[in-house]
Amino acid sequence: MPDTPDTREEPVADEPLLDVDPSLPISAHADEIAGLIRDNQVVVVAGETGSGKTTQLPKICLRLGRRSIGHTQPRRIAARSVAERLADEMGVGLGDAVGYQVRFTRRATRRTRVKVMTDGVLLAEINHDRRLRRYDTIIIDEAHERSLTIDFLLGYLKQLLPSRPELRVVITSATIDTARFAEHFAGPDGTPAPVVEVSGRGWPVEIRYRPPDEGDDPDMPAAIVSAVRELGPSGDVLVFLSGEREIKDAAAALAAADLGPGTEVLPLFARLSAAEQHRVFAAHAARRIVLATNVAETSLTVPGIRFVVDTGLARISRYSARTKVQRLPIEPVSRASADQRAGRCGRVGPGVCLRLYSEEDYLARPEFTEPEILRTNLASVILRMAGAELGDVRDFPFVEAPDRAQITDGLRLLDELGALKGSDRRAPRLTRTGRRLAEMPVDPRLGRMLVEASRRDCLREVEVIVAALAMQDVRERPADKRQQADRLHRRFLTDEVLAG
Template sequence: MLHGRLPPAPPPAVPDPLRALAGLLPQCLAVDREDFRRRLDRLERRRDDGRAHERGLAELITAMEASHARLLERRARLPLPAFDDALPVNQRREDIAALIRAHQVVVVCGETGSGKTTQLPKICLELGFGAAGLIGHTQPRRIAARSVAARIADELGSGAAAAVGYKVRFSDRTGPQAAIKLMTDGILLAETQGDPLLSAYEVLIVDEAHERSLNIDFLLGYLKRLLPRRPDLKLVITSATIDPQRFARHFDDAPVIEVSGRTYPVEQRWRPLIGEDEDARDRDLQQAILDAVDEVWAEGPGDVLVFLSGEREIRETAEALRKHHPPGVEIVPLYARLSAAEQNRVFEAHGRPRIVLATNVAETSLTVPGIRYVIDPGTARISRYSYRAKIQRLPVEKISQASARQRAGRCGRVEAGVCLRLYSAEDFAARPAFTDPEILRTNLAAVILQMAALNLGDPAEFPFVEPPDSRLIHDGYKLLHELQAVDERHRLTALGRELARLPIDPRLGRMILAARDEGCLAEVLVIAAGLAIQDPRERPLEVQQAADQQHRRFRDERSDFLALLRLWDWWQAQGRRLSKSKLRELAKASFLSYVRMREWRELHGQLVEVL
């Protein structure tokens, strides 16, 4: 180990001074190593050609010494983690650390509640990682990236806040002192465009890999190719107990270590909506949820987590519960589009009984504290591409057995739990074991476009964990050809390269590029950004007429697109004259989602910046 300074250029007696310098690269910052390696190669060629290289050698030594000094400064600032042995993952902390030290890739699998999400970055810190480069930690959802970052920072202590950062869409809270960086997998994927070697990182933790989102599958394929070029990069893949061997095989039989999950039993109860005989009537879902809440609260105190398929269902169920239960009950919604402050409500201490109404964001990505009872209707909105209709749909479907087990696992953390499933045991047994990976149910146009921009070659040859159907690849190429993003030989065109830079669906991106050429870019930027988000106009079932009355001011008989423009112009004008709180009140009175209007504005701003 060198202290403070790298040695000067070795004397002539050393056979190969450049090789000696190459041996010192691991003592420099990870982000500098590739540049230093290239400079060493150039110096070696100059020396072998008999050309002068001494000045370049001296400059390189100076740069390497500065990088080494920065590494020592970062190492001195690394926080010392403390570990809670009550968490199941920490009972195998030494085994996990030994595997990470000995192997480039490690798969850590365990049930929800094991603590792997918060403890693995701390185990990496304890091993000394985080000084030469970042410990990158990906999450499938923004809400999880933010909440996990806050939790790890809290566990590291008050002086370590700067050591943990996060980066999500529209928000980068990663400072120069950060050792751990939480982010969505989409953010890491985007970073590969500017930094193909991901040189800022010395450890990557890909969390919740069992979700098999498009981004996760793309990342795992990308990393499969990258690791031989980055032997200094460690990869930790975490998964629930859902086919972890698939990930191990993908990375050349990487070691798998299992950690236990919850320690308390969870009782399963079946309360199907459909009666056991043909004369019984189907019960209304909301009534079934009210009945289920009554049943579990008769068991004793404890918070309730109810899974629902979307925001509208959450609003309707919240209203039904408010009418059904006394005012002392706190009803807390939880879904991805809520603001960070609203999402954080679910993690705050509370004294009143609480019912949390959540989409499947609460299924695996984060742990809602204090849950004793889970009510599972057994459905979720699952994105699915129809290769016949050539459109992506978001239907409500029955969840898989694996997802159902994940939901049940959200209780039984601090005491015995109860999971009420609003479907029958026979229905459960007939469901598929796992949810189809997103790559098998998605139009691949956007992925193919990114792959082409990254020069990753033919998608059929890309090392996906599970290759997509050839028909889906064909559909993706066909759409990109129609958009003029690729030519007949599937090569990226200049227009396609521009499309790949836009953080939006390729079809909407093509509208924007056409609008630029036609002289109507300002208007189409607003429309395209509006089409990329969920419609901000809300029509609650019980007050549809009032909502329609409010929305009438935005209507334009000529076009729905012009209605979006009118809404945008009106909102911008209100934003210039009202405070944030008044704007929120106006949104509510106008039956508009403040969160979606804000997301519309942020996406519009991002598109303007790119263009």
């Protein structure tokens, strides 16, 4: 007998407003999407950023009578922002009918009917709710990002669906490689899952190329200042950079430039506090320049943007099989990512995207970003699969199967860490150490340090080392606690530094 979702809940105080916003392009497809969700277990909704798919799909599902919706986002900053927007549109308090959960923060109750969360949170729920009975509908948003977690969830849901015929899964994606998702969820007769194409709303966007002079070592902050000046004295600008350090360098250069009275420069990256994130979305009168990482590429819509400046770079996680280290090098983004960035302007009028690289460089780039599963160590994935007893990783229905050598590398690492028992590696089983590692949201090697430190009664000291190794840059300070951090750091300054 199929499972029924665990929907035991108290009545919601205020009945949520479920009208689909008629100003959004998805409203023209609302009835078609509702019919497909009613009649099919999986529906793929493809649409450009700004089409309204992220905020309107939960309302379409609720209008169908769906009772408990899990809605995933690839980033914490997006999960929080989407939940706030959805609660506002539905006229309910955040944490009531609409809630959210990210690592270390949960604002949801048993009354919550739409829970927005990072895909990692949903993955973690599998450990204690193998059949995801809490939900009757799951929306996987921004699936085209193809993170390791998204690919794992898509494979897991494919396995789960036959045993839960009442479960509905909605996959949303930019208009990138949607056929791959439709074929992945093909029915028993081989018929692909239905795809609904929703056009974005936008004005034409002019693309300009401003590569650095040949032979010069590009001064990116100076190039950004020059680009902002070229775009004129008015109109909000969104600048894409590769990381927090680059954002701070650009912010310093823009602050030193004379960009006109009232011009406001704001950062936007994943580790921002909620208060600083809200500043980006708040109403404003003067010109605003937003300096963002790729969180603003698809996950978040920054309002009022007329111009985009694209450095063409991002930090992309990549595993080195030679050094056995997972790195975050700065690399050129794919053409699909560059196009997504350009699409962020042209919402409020004709837009301009100024690329700080050549057209030849753009055309030589790969069409899509390589899925994370093809460029990462699989030890953590194998650990999760073994913990959930999902069988041989070679037989798991990934959207795109990893290389056998990657699987062998992952198994070898877990063996070295003492996480696997027995000699059968087709269906690996976890030791007591392995089970503890599977519960930790860190790299298995760092987790192994913590397990051993606990045994040797030096956990407090090793926690500090692991925290430093897990950070991209140990010099970073919490954005909302800089003064406190500076005060604590002064304890380690020498007399020479303080005097100089």
